[in-house]
Amino acid sequence: MPQELxxxxxxxxxxxxxxxxxxxxxxxxxxxxVAARGLARIAISGGATPKATFMLxxxxxxxxRARMPWSKLDLWWVDERCVPPxxxxxxxxxxxxxxxxxxxxxxxxxHRMEGELKPETxxxxxxxxxxxxxxxxxxxxxxFDVVQLGMGPDGHTASLFPHTLALHEVxxxxxxxxxxxxxxWRVTLTWPLINLGxxxxxxxxGADKAQILKEVFTGARNPERLPSQLIRPAGGxxxxxxxxxxxxxxxxxxxxxxxVLERT
Ligand code: 6PG
Numbered sequence: 297m298p299q300e301l302x303x304x305x306x307x308x309x310x311x312x313x314x315x316x317x318x319x320x321x322x323x324x325x326x327x328x329x330v331a332a333r334g335l336a337r338i339a340i341s342g343g344a345t346p347k348a349t350f351m352l353x354x355x356x357x358x359x360x361r362a363r364m365p366w367s368k369l370d371l372w373w374v375d376e377r378c379v380p381p382x383x384x385x386x387x388x389x390x391x392x393x394x395x396x397x398x399x400x401x402x403x404x405x406x407h408r409m410e411g412e413l414k415p416e417t418x419x420x421x422x423x424x425x426x427x428x429x430x431x432x433x434x435x436x437x438x439x440f441d442v443v444q445l446g447m448g449p450d451g452h453t454a455s456l457f458p459h460t461l462a463l464h465e466v467x468x469x470x471x472x473x474x475x476x477x478x479x480x481w482r483v484t485l486t487w488p489l490i491n492l493g494x495x496x497x498x499x500x501x502g503a504d505k506a507q508i509l510k511e512v513f514t515g516a517r518n519p520e521r522l523p524s525q526l527i528r529p530a531g532g533x534x535x536x537x538x539x540x541x542x543x544x545x546x547x548x549x550x551x552x553x554x555x556v557l558e559r560t
Contacts, residue, residue, distance in 0.1 A: 301528050303513055303557040305536035307543040314501050314539040315348035319360045321537060322353060322442065325495045329441035330368045337430070338442040339372040339485065339493070341454065342387025345446050345501055350394035366400045370429065374445060374490065375455035376409035378418065378472070378481035386411055415472030415481040422470040422483060438469065443493035447500050451508050451522035454490065455482030458521050462486065487526040496527060497535035500542045509538070510545035513557055 308314040322338070329336035340346060353360050373387060381388045388408045396406060407425055410418045430438040445453045455473050456462050462473035465486045473482050490496060500509065512524045513536075519525040527534060538546075549555035 299560060300532055301534060301559040302532060303534045303536060303559060305538055305543065305546065305549065305555045305557070307538050307540055307549045307553045307555065309540055311348065311501050311539055314499070314537060315352055318346070318349040318444075318499050318537050319352040319358070321497065321535075322349065322444070323360050323363045325442045326365055326369060327363070329494070330365045333441070335368050335370060336365060336441050337370045337372065337438075338444070339374045339440045339490075340391065340444045341374045341446045341499075342376070342390055343446045343448075345499055346444060347390055347394045349499065350391055354395040354398035361399065364399075369401060370405055370407070371401060372407045372426075372429075372440065373409050374443065375482055375484040376411045376418075377455075378411050378415045378483065380412040381408060381410075383411070409470075409483045411483065415474075415483060418483045419468075419470045419472040423468060426469050426489075437492055438489065440490075440493040441495065443490050443496045445490070445496065445498045445524075445527065447498055447505060447508065447512070447524050449504050449508050451512055451524050453498070453524040453527060454487075455484035456487060456523040456526065457482075458523060460523075463520060463523055463526065487523070490527060491529050493529060494531065495535065496529040497537055498524070498527075499537050501539040503541040503544065505542040506544040509536075509542055513546065513559070 308317050326336040352358050376387050377385045379385045409422050426438050447453050457475045460473050462471050465471045466488050469489045470485055473484050512522050
């Protein structure tokens with residue numbers, strides 16, 4: 297991981313503005329990746345926050361659907377709950393309803409984590425799909441163009457929860473992770489893989505995230521308790537897209553709504 301980490305955060309006035317900013321960011325980063333490499337490999341998270349953004353990306357009445365280079369996208373997941381794909385808890389289900397059913401992505405462009413399988417089987421199959429999907433040679437590792445992350449009030453990201461075994465996995469690309477306080481299994485990308493992403497950003501909104509954001513990004517380093525601190529992109533820059541409620545305990549942004557934190 298890089299010694300220095302530059303955290304650049306953009307603060308939007310409310311949830312609706314944050315969703316618009318995130319839709320714009322997804323399109324801009326996808327366009328940049330396609331311009332550079334002819335393809336945009338994007339890994340997305342689940343939970344509630346990104347749903348509004350996914351709906352905007354799929355909305356024909358908004359500018360982003362027409363701008364997104366859908367035919368050049370390869371869509372992956374950062375994590376998934378170990379439930380069937382039509383389960384209300386499924387990240388895939390949320391994404392399908394909000395976006396996939398309304399945009400021109402072909403099945404081969406959509407790489408779902410198979411939450412219906414045994415957790416370790418799903419993780420191993422996803423790792424294999426990453427290796428084949430990225431056409432890796434030998435010890436090469438997948439480098440996503442864009443990784444979108446959320447953060448729970450407990451400081452977890454992806455399905456890297458505090459005090460869980462996945463925090464210590466540094467060889468695998470994807471693992472099954474048992475989350476004791478949810479009595480649930482998840483499949484998650486590992487943090488070293490996430491950190492290889494060219495553009496890694498957190499999309500976080502709501503007053504219930506203000507305290508944890510302050511602890512994660514300005515407090516003492518304690519990744520076992522605050523797994524989001526493991527996210528230190530290889531390029532040395534981490535982007536946060538926040539709403540004002542979530543950013544309330546961070547240093548005030550400048551007049552353009554932008555702030556910078558430096559972490560070693
Ligand atoms: C998941 C997500 C998870 C999510 C955070 C924040 O499977 O739940 O991938 O990491 O990003 O829990 O979730 P909210 O956006 O619902 O607060």
